[in-house]
Amino acid sequence: MEEELLALKENDIWDIVSCPSNVRPIGCKWVYSVKLHSDGTLDRYKARLVVLGNRQEYGVDYEETFAPVAKMTTVRTIIAIAASQNWSLYQMDSKYDSSLFLRKTSTGCVLLLVYVNDIIITGTDSSLITCLQQQLKDSLYLGTLTYFLGLEVHNVASGVFLNQHKYTQDLISLAGLQVSSSVDTPLEINVKYRREEGDLLPDPTIFRQLVGSLNYLTITRLDISFAVQQVSQFMQAPRHLHLVAVRRIIRYLLGTSTLGLFFPSGSLIHLNAFSDSDWAGCPDTRRSVSGWCMFLGESLISWKSKKQDRVSKSST
Structure with a gap:
């Protein structure tokens, strides 16, 4: 570790200084990753020295957080x-x-x-x-x-196409559904999933991994946003029926892995927004689910499917 830090110092990446007396050191570790091209071939190996922020205590080491990362x-x-x-x-x-x-x-x-x-x-x-x-x-x-x-950007004569084909294939492999048959819809029609329906999963790890991966896939897949919102409600105590619902979403992706977003050239830059909601759609809480999307010209740039915070007493 000391040799690596000295090498970094010699390369003028940073200077090592003494820790101030009023500052509590936290510690750090090296994180190694393999960067791949969109076709899965090796791009490069990468190493980064990161701070162990999980060892910080609110009110002692910090009082507010800020991450300068674009949405x-x-x-x-x-x-x-x-x-x-x-x-x-x-x-x-x-x-x-x-x-x-x-x-x-x-x-x-x-x-x-x-x-x-x-x-x-x-x-x-x-x-x-x-x-x-x-x-x-x-x-x-x-x-x-x-x-x-993880987003694949394809420049064509008529605009830019954005998808997550490789990421989708990796997700299908994680679920072990490579040879399964595809389905036409991400959820069964008119089926409501309840919080306490069916037997609990003995190990919820794979359920949480798959739902987390599906959430990242919604960056380019508006068509699964509502389905992912539905299964995300059961992260704390998922059941076998909830896992079946997640696997259906992934089976839907089997036949649609190349879908994504298209941003046409020559589109006017003006905002259009659309919204809608159901009525007391959640069988457990009787809360409604709102959905909205925003277009910049003809390009879809933002959307959301979210359960409302309160029970509505009127359909107005």
């Missing part, structure tokens, strides 16, 4: 704008953490979005983009945006 709605919005204006999309991998920058110049503008240390660059000023790439020479320039946080 996925922002990522989709940037891609939608770039597609509508026919801007080129580039990606970089940086050691710097930030969120979103916009710089205007006499010849145009440049947008730079950072998700932890993965960067998307787009805009109209190609000379400034080149300058940014040179200034961030310590970063790894990866070229045209094709694969970002």
Whole structure:
């Protein structure tokens, strides 16, 4: 460990200083990961020294938290704008953490979005983009945006197509459903799942893993948002029937793994929003489920399916 830190110091990545007397050291560890291309082939090996934040105590080590990370709605919005204006999309991998920058110049503008240390660059000023790439020479320039946080980006003549095909295939493998038959809908029609129906799962681990993975898949799959919201209610004490529902969602993905979002070029940049809700749809709480979606021109950028906080006494 000491040799690794000394090597980092020699490379001027950071300076090692003494801990102030009024600061309690927390500790750290190395995290190693394997980065893959969208086709599953090896991209590179990666190592990062991270702080053990789980050893911090609220009120002693900190009082508030802040993570400068762009939301996925922002990522989709940037891609939608770039597609509508026919801007080129580039990606970089940086050691710097930030969120979103916009710089205007006499010849145009440049947008730079950072998700932890993965960067998307787009805009109209190609000379400034080149300058940014040179200034961030310590970063790894990866070229045209094709694969970002598990999202596959396909540039076509009519716009940009976004999906999670490889991620979906990995999820199907995790569930062990590679040779199963596909179904036409993510949930059975007119079926209501209750909290205490059926036998408890002896080990809820796989249920929680699958539902967590499905939640990440909703980044590009609006069509499963309601189904995932339904099964997410049972994370604390899942039952066999709930696992059957999760496996059905994944069987639906078997036949639709290439679906995703399309952001057309030439689309006007104006917002449209739509919303709806059922009436006392939850059989356990009698609360309703609301759903909404937002379009930037013809591009779908944000949506949600969520159980309401209170029981409605009127259908108005």
